[in-house]
Structures are given as structure tokens and as C-alpha cells.
Amino acid sequence: MKEISKKIELSLEDIKKYSLANAYEGKVYLSVVCVLFLIFIMIAAPEVLGSFIWLIFFIVVIQLVLPVVLIFNSKKMYKESAFIKKAAVYLIDEEKITVTYDDKSCLNIIKWSEVKKVNFFEEYVLIFINSIQCFVIPLRYFSIEELNTLREIVFVNEKFKKQILKSEKKKARSIYIALIAFIIFVIIALFYMLMKFNLIF
Numbered sequence: 001m002k003e004i005s006k007k008i009e010l011s012l013e014d015i016k017k018y019s020l021a022n023a024y025e026g027k028v029y030l031s032v033v034c035v036l037f038l039i040f041i042m043i044a045a046p047e048v049l050g051s052f053i054w055l056i057f058f059i060v061v062i063q064l065v066l067p068v069v070l071i072f073n074s075k076k077m078y079k080e081s082a083f084i085k086k087a088a089v090y091l092i093d094e095e096k097i098t099v100t101y102d103d104k105s106c107l108n109i110i111k112w113s114e115v116k117k118v119n120f121f122e123e124y125v126l127i128f129i130n131s132i133q134c135f136v137i138p139l140r141y142f143s144i145e146e147l148n149t150l151r152e153i154v155f156v157n158e159k160f161k162k163q164i165l166k167s168e169k170k171k172a173r174s175i176y177i178a179l180i181a182f183i184i185f186v187i188i189a190l191f192y193m194l195m196k197f198n199l200i201f
Contacts (some may be wrong), residue, residue: 003093
């Protein structure tokens with residue numbers, strides 16, 4: 001049976017990055033498409049811009065305020081919770097996750113059948129016990145070989161394998177959609193500018 005053991009200690013930076021990554025999952029590329037659309041409206045049809053002014057204001061406010069709120073809450077949570085700061089040893093095998101804290105104050109044994117979902121990010125893996133609580137595991141603690149072993153352990157459960165592969169395909173599809181939207185935007189914008197300056201006969 002495959003298993004992997006790691007001692008992990010979360011930093012404030014870990015908590016901030018986790019909050020931002022989890023909040024913006026799958027939304028970044030949609031925001032790109034929305035911004036490109038609004039830019040095109042500003043260029044091609046400034047006379048109807050007033051109809052979109054509140055939408056523009058709302059998007060800008062959300063994009064600027066949300067990260068600030070998330071970072072503030074992360075700092076507050078990290079400062080007030082002694083539990084988050086505790087170093088813990090994660091023993092992960094094909095049947096369960098065992099978390100033992102250095103001060104022996106708590107021992108968690110979670111079977112994979114009790115896990116709701118698993119999300120792999122560029123810097124973290126999140127193992128959700130329910131819709132709110134999750135184990136945040138920074139991938140900087142793992143070598144490439146250990147990370148592959150971790151994925152293999154998670155993929156033993158067919159439910160998580162399908163879920164993770166579907167999530168990765170969705171992220172890749174979002175990137176393609178944003179890229180295609182950007183290319184279309186550039187083509188239309190160039191065509192419009194050529195038309196405006198009578199460069200197309």
C-alpha cells in the first residue's frame with residue numbers, strides 16, 4: 001500500500017494564498033472575457049457605454065475589494081487561531097488521512113470515504129472534509145516524485161480521480177475560451193479601427 005508522510009506547518013502566506021485561490025477558482029478567465037467585452041463596447045459603441053456603467057463599476061469594485069477583504073480575514077484568522085499555526089504530521093495512504101499535531105493535542109483520522117472533494121492547485125492541495133472545512137497542504141513540502149505518489153494515492157478513489165480530471169479539463173477549457181475571446185477581440189478591434197480611419201476599401 002502506498003503512503004506518504006510529511007510534517008507541515010502553515011504560514012500566514014499559505015492562508016492568504018489559499019483564500020485567494022479558493023475564492024477565484026474558475027472565475028479569473030470569466031473576468032478576462034467580461035473586461036474584454038467592456039473594452040470593446042468602450043471602443044466600438046461609446047454612445048451605449050452609459051448602459052454598462054454600473055456593470056463596469058460593480059466589476060471593478062469586486063475585483064479590487066474582494067482580495068483586500070480575503071487577505072484581511074486571512075490575517076485575522078491566522079492571528080486568532082492557535083490551531084492553524086500548529087505543525088502537524090500528515091500520514092496519507094490509500095485508505096485514510098491521519099493528522100497528528102506536534103503537541104499531541106489532537107489526532108484526526110479521516111477515511112477517504114468521508115472526504116467530500118479534493119482540489120489540486122499550483123501551490124496547494126485542498127482536501128475537503130465538508131463544504132467549509134479542509135486540510136490545506138502546501139505542495140512546496142513535496143518533491144516531484146512525492147507529488148506523483150500523492151496523486152496516485154488520491155486517484156485510487158475513482159470518485160476523486162474523475163472529479164480532479166474534470167476540474168483540470170475545465171481549467172484548461174477556461175484558458176482556451178479566454179484566449180479565443182482575446183483573439184476575437186483583437187481581430188474585431190483592428191477591423192473596427194481600420195473601418196473608422198477608412199483604411200478598408
